[in-house]
Amino acid sequence: MGLAKRIIPCLDVDKGRVVKGVKFVNIRDAGDPVEIAKRYDAEGADELTFLDITASSDNRETMVHVVEEVAGQVFIPLTVGGGIRELSDIRRMLNAGADKVAINTAAVSRPEFVKEAAERFGSQCIVVAIDAKLVSKEGEPRKWEIFTHGGRKATGLDAVEWAKRMVEYGAGEILLTSMDRDGTKIGFDIELTRAICDAVSVPVIASGGVGNLDHLVEGIVKGHADAVLAASIFHFAQYSIAQAKRCMAEKGIEVRL
Amino acid sequence: MSSIAVIDYGMGNLHSVAKALNRVTDMRIEVTSDAELILRADRVVLPGVGAMRDCMGEIKRLGLDSVIHEVVKSKPFLGVCVGMQALMDFSEENEGTQCLGIIPGTVQPFARNLADPLTNQKLKVPHMGWNQVYQLIKHPLWKDIPQDSRFYFVHSYYVQPATPDPVAASTAYGHPFASALARDNVFAVQFHPEKSQQTGLTLYHNFVNWNGESP
Numbered sequence: 001m002g003l004a005k006r007i008i009p010c011l012d013v014d015k016g017r018v019v020k021g022v023k024f025v026n027i028r029d030a031g032d033p034v035e036i037a038k039r040y041d042a043e044g045a046d047e048l049t050f051l052d053i054t055a056s057s058d059n060r061e062t063m064v065h066v067v068e069e070v071a072g073q074v075f076i077p078l079t080v081g082g083g084i085r086e087l088s089d090i091r092r093m094l095n096a097g098a099d100k101v102a103i104n105t106a107a108v109s110r111p112e113f114v115k116e117a118a119e120r121f122g123s124q125c126i127v128v129a130i131d132a133k134l135v136s137k138e139g140e141p142r143k144w145e146i147f148t149h150g151g152r153k154a155t156g157l158d159a160v161e162w163a164k165r166m167v168e169y170g171a172g173e174i175l176l177t178s179m180d181r182d183g184t185k186i187g188f189d190i191e192l193t194r195a196i197c198d199a200v201s202v203p204v205i206a207s208g209g210v211g212n213l214d215h216l217v218e219g220i221v222k223g224h225a226d227a228v229l230a231a232s233i234f235h236f237a238q239y240s241i242a243q244a245k246r247c248m249a250e251k252g253i254e255v256r257l
Numbered sequence: 258m259s260s261i262a263v264i265d266y267g268m269g270n271l272h273s274v275a276k277a278l279n280r281v282t283d284m285r286i287e288v289t290s291d292a293e294l295i296l297r298a299d300r301v302v303l304p305g306v307g308a309m310r311d312c313m314g315e316i317k318r319l320g321l322d323s324v325i326h327e328v329v330k331s332k333p334f335l336g337v338c339v340g341m342q343a344l345m346d347f348s349e350e351n352e353g354t355q356c357l358g359i360i361p362g363t364v365q366p367f368a369r370n371l372a373d374p375l376t377n378q379k380l381k382v383p384h385m386g387w388n389q390v391y392q393l394i395k396h397p398l399w400k401d402i403p404q405d406s407r408f409y410f411v412h413s414y415y416v417q418p419a420t421p422d423p424v425a426a427s428t429a430y431g432h433p434f435a436s437a438l439a440r441d442n443v444f445a446v447q448f449h450p451e452k453s454q455q456t457g458l459t460l461y462h463n464f465v466n467w468n469g470e471s472p
Contacts, residue, residue: 002373202381202382
């Protein structure tokens, strides 16, 4: 017995509504963030992650209110990502009731930002979000590269090296998304997940591709992830968090039941 | 009307502590760095996240060290996370930081090569997530909280009291460490009750109903 593996539902928020797209297109409305957050909490979610998918300044304002409202009713850790570019953005989200922020594009454009954020607020609240895509050809050794702007913009950065560097700079956790798998429902990119999880000393959340409960188990058992994140399988009530946890427990994974 | 002071020294997520307290009591909750208000409160919470050097630096800059020394003499007092670590003599964080010296002992980092003793699997640091808390003593703050309940942790350092007598609970991560301390009217926890769902709210409920007496 010991530390439990975590299940983290992700709420993609646009204009104060939870939405879910497939590969960042075909956005479907999934409901009110506060109501959904309460439902996940009641079902046994270990944490919640809110991603502002447009990251515009109007949306940021809306997100602050969403976080404030959720934090007054749901007493589990909350992570907020999307458009976190300045130390003042982090301060505002933490004051609103977030426990962690996920930094993505801003880390790529200026890696020192992660260092400054970790020094100011502590590593425990700095999550670096990594969007990686497979770039090696078949037969070549596997290589993944960091992409920004919802997977549209290549950066030339090697995903494993980047993850290690971000941890060195003070990231307390890595949120890893496979852009090849995101929204596909065919399962995590296990090789990518394992490569990152084994390379860094901090916890890694696996994301991108979950379509059924066995995928969650695979992410932990084969991918070595410390936590698994999924959106659509929970939003549209395909599975409940409680079901996911029971499935994981049956496979011998330690979970909080 | 009685009040609870949540000591604000510019570090960490004080609002979630205040929100959790709000959920379990009608008492007035003051999130404050005002010495007068803290000294006048009926009970006091010292929260905290972030680096120890910055935390202690702010506590001293705001003159709160003497205030904390005063309130721990008599009021029901709860230290949370870094607020627990700050009660010790000394922390190894940031090349060594002097702490408040209220409970004898030190604050140590988890080893870099930390591994699960049973499986030999490498363990990640920070220790992040829901782990079990094994209650070693009977205490009013454990009321209605089952043995081995899970609480949410996020920390890279842990307290090592000089003597085992203040240890109120133990948690295993590579090795057992003190996840709660109790001495007279002082209680302190390494985990975050404000982020530990119903179990955490029960602990806050117990705290607001505690008369400060230890069994």
